[in-house]
Amino acid sequence: MRWCKKCLEPDTRPDCIFDDEGVCFPCKVSENVGEIDWQARRQELEKIARWAKSNRNRQRSCYDVIIPVSGGKDSHRQSLYAREELGLRPLLVTLAYPPEQQTKLGADNLANLIGLGFDCFYISPAPEVWRRMVKFAFMEYGNWCVATELALHSAAPKVGILYDIPLIIYGENYALTWGGDSSIGLDGDANRMKYSHTLKGGDVEPFLQRECSDDLLYWHRYPADDLIKRSELRMIFLGYYLRDFNDLTNGKLAIQRGLQQRTGEDAILEDIGQTRTDDALDDDFVIINQMVKYFKFGFGKASEQLSLMVRLGAISRDKALVLSRRLDGKCAPRYIKRFCNYIGITEEEFWVVADSYRNPEIWERCDDQWILKEQPR
Numbered sequence: 001m002r003w004c005k006k007c008l009e010p011d012t013r014p015d016c017i018f019d020d021e022g023v024c025f026p027c028k029v030s031e032n033v034g035e036i037d038w039q040a041r042r043q044e045l046e047k048i049a050r051w052a053k054s055n056r057n058r059q060r061s062c063y064d065v066i067i068p069v070s071g072g073k074d075s076h077r078q079s080l081y082a083r084e085e086l087g088l089r090p091l092l093v094t095l096a097y098p099p100e101q102q103t104k105l106g107a108d109n110l111a112n113l114i115g116l117g118f119d120c121f122y123i124s125p126a127p128e129v130w131r132r133m134v135k136f137a138f139m140e141y142g143n144w145c146v147a148t149e150l151a152l153h154s155a156a157p158k159v160g161i162l163y164d165i166p167l168i169i170y171g172e173n174y175a176l177t178w179g180g181d182s183s184i185g186l187d188g189d190a191n192r193m194k195y196s197h198t199l200k201g202g203d204v205e206p207f208l209q210r211e212c213s214d215d216l217l218y219w220h221r222y223p224a225d226d227l228i229k230r231s232e233l234r235m236i237f238l239g240y241y242l243r244d245f246n247d248l249t250n251g252k253l254a255i256q257r258g259l260q261q262r263t264g265e266d267a268i269l270e271d272i273g274q275t276r277t278d279d280a281l282d283d284d285f286v287i288i289n290q291m292v293k294y295f296k297f298g299f300g301k302a303s304e305q306l307s308l309m310v311r312l313g314a315i316s317r318d319k320a321l322v323l324s325r326r327l328d329g330k331c332a333p334r335y336i337k338r339f340c341n342y343i344g345i346t347e348e349e350f351w352v353v354a355d356s357y358r359n360p361e362i363w364e365r366c367d368d369q370w371i372l373k374e375q376p377r
């Protein structure tokens, strides 16, 4: 493995790009931030907002924009920015995790956001279908999120088309923030997101073969391209237009408006494999996903968060290295136990699946323990 000279990004991320000096793509993006004409981008954003408002007369609803929300820090920033800075009338759309998965903190934070004066469209897919899909995706791909990403991304455009709402505002363009998948484009246009590596055109076929009939997957099925085109639905990434749209600023602003962070044992960094207590607040199973990602690619959530902080100048690369070695890939046994109970497998079965995703090129077995052949350096 090799790591970016400026941050901790490794070259094992699928489709990552490094330049001749060994600097990763997100670092190059961040180096060029000062040269971007932010005034022009702001004007472009205002023009889009004016276009959305001008559609009010033809609409079946009174909303200008949909904000897909989980209730976390980015959701707060997007919703408040759309209403208070752009003067839009937002409808929040949330796709709820089943009760076994959603944390109380997540529910409280969503309630806080709605309580700031928003209407919210709440979709709760049938828990049993959800559970079967999560189990299948974990066993088949070592990545249970494959099951839920489809519904999480499809819900907002579906509601947009149903209620004739012209615009959807997403948060960051993850191709710019994290690198890897540039198939979604490197600008503010989010209409290509359906063809990201994650959504693969919105294909639900793998799940149809596993006891999930077509009629059970309505909310998981991404709207067809011609339907999106006919409805003139426009989707954008707010992060492209705002210089300070990042974890630091979004977290700070959201906390000022009532967002609660992780507390108690759920805030122990060694247990959650993260460096922040204001991230991924609505779900603890994602910590498991980050751990298996660490097995596959040799990097976890902590080093991703740290790389971002290095780019923002909030921490030195040396300090980040120490923290990433301490926290990357960590996941407390209680989260794994809860996940196993949820999908109905034993912990032994869990580890057979999880360990099968360890990349033998980067891991070796020593004295009954798995160790990385190389540590970030």
Ligand SMILES: [Zn+2]
Pocket (backbone or CB within 6 Å): 004, 005, 006, 007, 008, 009, 023, 024, 025, 026, 027, 028, 307
């Ligand atoms: Zn970098």
